Amino acid sequence: MNEKTARAIMLVKAIEEADQHKEVLTDDDRRFASRTARELAHWQAAEQRSASTLPDFLYHRAEQLLKRLAARHKLFASITQGHSGLWGASWLLPLAALLAGGMAERFGDPHRVDLLSMPLLGIMAWNMLAYLLLTLWILLPSRRAGLRRGLANRMALGGGHLPHRLPHALANGVLQFMVDWARAGAGLNLARIARILHWSAAAVAAGALLSLYARGIVERYAAGWESTFLNPWQVHRLLSVLFAPVEFIFGLEGFTMDEVMGLQNWNESRLGNGARWVHLYGASLLLYVVLPRLALGAIAALRALWLRRHFPLDLDHAYYHLLSVAAGGEPGLLRVLPYSLTVDEARSKGLDILAQTMLGEQARVRLLPPAAYGSEAPALEGGEGVTNAVLFGIAATPEQENHGVFLAALGRGRKLIALLDQSALAARVDATRLSERIELWREFCILHGAEPMVVDLLAAVAASENPA
Numbered sequence: 103m104n105e106k107t108a109r110a111i112m113l114v115k116a117i118e119e120a121d122q123h124k125e126v127l128t129d130d131d132r133r134f135a136s137r138t139a140r141e142l143a144h145w146q147a148a149e150q151r152s153a154s155t156l157p158d159f160l161y162h163r164a165e166q167l168l169k170r171l172a173a174r175h176k177l178f179a180s181i182t183q184g185h186s187g188l189w190g191a192s193w194l195l196p197l198a199a200l201l202a203g204g205m206a207e208r209f210g211d212p213h214r215v216d217l218l219s220m221p222l223l224g225i226m227a228w229n230m231l232a233y234l235l236l237t238l239w240i241l242l243p244s245r246r247a248g249l250r251r252g253l254a255n256r257m258a259l260g261g262g263h264l265p266h267r268l269p270h271a272l273a274n275g276v277l278q279f280m281v282d283w284a285r286a287g288a289g290l291n292l293a294r295i296a297r298i299l300h301w302s303a304a305a306v307a308a309g310a311l312l313s314l315y316a317r318g319i320v321e322r323y324a325a326g327w328e329s330t331f332l333n334p335w336q337v338h339r340l341l342s343v344l345f346a347p348v349e350f351i352f353g354l355e356g357f358t359m360d361e362v363m364g365l366q367n368w369n370e371s372r373l374g375n376g377a378r379w380v381h382l383y384g385a386s387l388l389l390y391v392v393l394p395r396l397a398l399g400a401i402a403a404l405r406a407l408w409l410r411r412h413f414p415l416d417l418d419h420a421y422y423h424l425l426s427v428a429a430g431g432e433p434g435l436l437r438v439l440p441y442s443l444t445v446d447e448a449r450s451k452g453l454d455i456l457a458q459t460m461l462g463e464q465a466r467v468r469l470l471p472p473a474a475y476g477s478e479a480p481a482l483e484g485g486e487g488v489t490n491a492v493l494f495g496i497a498a499t500p501e502q503e504n505h506g507v508f509l510a511a512l513g514r515g516r517k518l519i520a521l522l523d524q525s526a527l528a529a530r531v532d533a534t535r536l537s538e539r540i541e542l543w544r545e546f547c548i549l550h551g552a553e554p555m556v557v558d559l560l561a562a563v564a565a566s567e568n569p570a
Contacts, residue, residue: 117275139163159429203309217327293406300399307391323376348385420460434461442475452559479511520552
């Protein structure tokens with residue numbers, strides 16, 4: 103699945119989930135889109151002599167719905183064609199960096215060049231520090247990955263502004279999409295940011311290098327140096343370490359100790375030939391900055407290209423399970439594990455209704471034996487079309503040593519939904535206390551890697567038996 107496909111699918115998902123009352127997309131719209139998408143997906147599969155896939159169906163369906171929304175709401179059309187906030191920076195920043203690098207080495211006397219050129223030494227020192235920080239950053243524990251995604255999430259939303267005067271449900275859906283899209287595309291955006299930064303750093307050095315040689319054509323460089331704190335021996339050692347790799351690789355001649363001493367304090371009678379200085383610094387910029395940064399930028403660009411063509415969209419969600427049935431897939435299965443909770447007949451019916459809402463009218467429920475309070479989490483099997491859920495009654499207070507440990511063990515390495523049944527508590531407390539308890543459970547489940555879903559199993563049964 104590529105980035106364009108994933109974007110359309112996620113945008114429609116967010117809008118449909120926000121449009122609970124079918125204000126912007128009617129049932130007829132959705133049925134027509136599903137029917138058309140099923141036909142297009144089968145036709146495409148026949149053309150390619152392959153099997154029809156769920157992503158193909160989802161994309162064709164999303165296209166149909168987005169076309170309808172764009173036709174009805176002209177301001178919405180700009181959102182469907184949204185660009186990443188990085189598209190402009192991908193060429194503006196390297197261009198600005200090239201110009202900045204070209205100006206960096208021009209500060210000071212245009213005819214005299216310092217053996218200890220601060221602009222050029224600064225460019226190389228900054229990049230050496232950047233390589234060190236990059237190495238440490240890569241070695242950071244994976245649990246800190248969220249820190250790395252912050253910049254990517256903010257920059258990814260660049261062009262995704264929200265037009266005014268959209269219907270309330272549509273506006274809420276677009277806002278939710280912007281959040282979901284930034285989170286899902288964090289890896290891709292990090293790769294794009296890395297590419298831009300590496301190539302911009304290479305452009306700074308390349309600009310300085312080109313400026314050195316371009317100015318040397320029409321001006322004569324004379325090299326010398328002066329320092330308040332460094333003596334000739336220290337300057338010679340610094341230059342020897344700095345230029346040793348380029349002297350070895352490119353066969354250039356460095357500055358001897360006698361030459362360094364003779365060039366101190368800009369001795370007019372012994373000002374050095376600037377050509378050697380230009381070649382040494384130019385080769386150093388090429389070796390230390392331009393080539394490594396171009397290589398790192400190319401690696402990031404290849405990673406971004408791969409992620410763009412293989413966008414990591416997680417289809418293990420109730421929304422996609424529900425649509426997989428419409429695409430001709432097998433009915434979904436909701437496997438429910440109650441925790442320290444006995445599910446009576448009424449609540450069992452509520453689970454059946456919930457499964458049909460989540461996974462389609464033909465969805466089934468498999469109710470597992472309840473887990474005792476404080477017990478260890480059993481192993482839950484996965485499978486295509488299977489949604490695993492643990493059922494909690496929120497009348498109980500969540501405890502780290504029991505509920506937390508159980509959730510963390512149960513959800514390790516797999517998708518897990520935490521069903522938070524409020525039916526028992528809703529009859530005993532007011533709306534404020536109920537809201538507080540729900541929020542406590544939601545935060546607790548998210549902290550332990552489960553997706554919270556607040557339900558009222560008894561209310562669902564009553565609504566089905568007495569429709570309005």
